[in-house]
Amino acid sequence: MAVADAWSAMTSGHPYHLARSAEEAIHGLRRSAGTQVDPIVVVAIVAESAAEEAVA
Incomplete structure (x- = not known):
């Protein structure tokens, strides 16, 4: 979250x-x-952002 x-x-x-x-x-x-956020979740968000950019 x-x-x-x-x-x-x-x-x-x-x-x-x-x-x-x-x-x-x-x-x-x-x-x-x-440190402040879960690194695994950051990887997922970055991957999702990259996927959205590829579609756009």
């Missing part, structure tokens, strides 16, 4: 910060993997 929440927070625009690109969000998740 924490990874999905972090992804949403980073890729959605808010009055206090602009939305980050998927590439920037992936970089942020990878930095947090193993």
Whole structure:
């Protein structure tokens, strides 16, 4: 749940910060993997993001 929440927070625009690109969000998740979030879940999210980009 924490990874999905972090992804949403980073890729959605808010009055206090602009939305980050998927590439920037992936970089942020990878930095947090193993300390703040589960690295296995990060791998799954990154794979899903790559699959979505391939379809688009």
